[in-house]
Amino acid sequence: MTKTESTPAGGATAVAxxxxxxxxxxxxxxxxxxxxxxxxxxxxxxxxxxxxxxxxAGKSTLLKSIFGLVKVREGSITLRGEEITNLKANKLVAKGVGFVPQTNNVFPSLTIQENLEMGLFQRPRELAERLEFVIEIFPDLGKRLAQRAGSLSGGERQMVAMSRALMMGPHVLLLDEPSAGLSPVRQDEAFLRVKEINKAGVTTIMVEQNAKRCLQICDRGYVLDQGKDAYTGTGRELLNDPKVIGLYLGTLGDE
Known part of the structure; x- marks a missing residue:
């Protein structure tokens, strides 16, 4: 997927x-x-x-910096051209940025529905509409809204966490290791849901240890090393880059 382009009256192409x-x-x-x-x-x-x-390498730190959880000392972060560097997380949520941390990402004593309601505390009147949207992506959750989140498996908790982040209708979703600790089957399900979220129109930035699967589904990828972006390209380009394979993918690149 490339940058959105439009052609003004003068004929020149403008990049969004x-x-x-x-x-x-x-x-x-x-x-x-x-x-x-x-x-x-x-x-x-x-x-x-x-x-x-x-x-x-700084992968999770990068997401947390975007979401205002880690102090940015130099440089800048913008959202649709607006400076958001070091903006507080609650203000970023109101501007359309969602974040799903890797761990401790649900309220275990609350039901699934109560967890989802917590994701919409800034706009409670939209609950019915947002619940309908989320349940279309995660239909299994819709059948178990009264179940306590603490009784769910790791994969199910991850689904609840992603759903809660979607309740505010974010323009951008930041995902930190969505497949971490999951069985192979649950990992496949997590990646499938990430693709569905993205296809629903949510720009998605995902940190992932399962490098091969991440590059298989992403439009573009970044390889971080020692706190810098060492390589970038489309997912396919990085999957087939000998340097990326040798340094970061190992034998996974030959599968």
Whole structure:
């Protein structure tokens, strides 16, 4: 999927503003210790962006920096051209940015429906409409709305977490390791749901340890290494890049 283009009256082609643009970001958790060291990324309208790389490369830190959970010390982050660097998470949600963390991503003592309602606390009057949208993507949840989230499997909790993030109707969804800890069958289901979310019109940025599957479904990918974007290209290009295969995919690239 490419940038949205339009042709003005003069005949020149205008390229739309990226939905998310990360430029030269330096960020970290502790004073003087940077995890990101000049990282850049763009996500265009309707794209599914995959972020892969070795452990400690800064993948999750990048998502948290976009979502205002990690202090950005240098660089900038924009949302449709608007500066959002270090904006608080609640304000980002109101602007149409959703985030699904890897762990502790549901309220276990609440039912599935109550978890979903928590995702819409800023606009409770839209509950019926948003529930209908979410249940179309996750039909199994619709049959179990009264079940407590704490009784769900890891894969089911991941579905609830993604659903809750969708309740506000985000323009952009940030996913941190959606397949982590899941069985192979549940991993396939998670990737299928990610594709369905993206096809529903939500620009998606996904960090994923399952590098091969991530590159198979994404429009474009970024390989992070030591806090920088070392390689970028379409998912297919990265899957077939000898350097990416040798350094990050290993034998997975030959399967």
């Amino acid at each position: 503003e990226p939905v998310v643009a990360v430029s030269g970001v330096v960020a970290g958790y502790l004073p003087g210790v940077n995890i990101l060291n000049g990282c850049s990324l763009t996500a265009n309208e309707g794209e599914l962006i995959g972020i892969i790389g070795p452990n400690g």
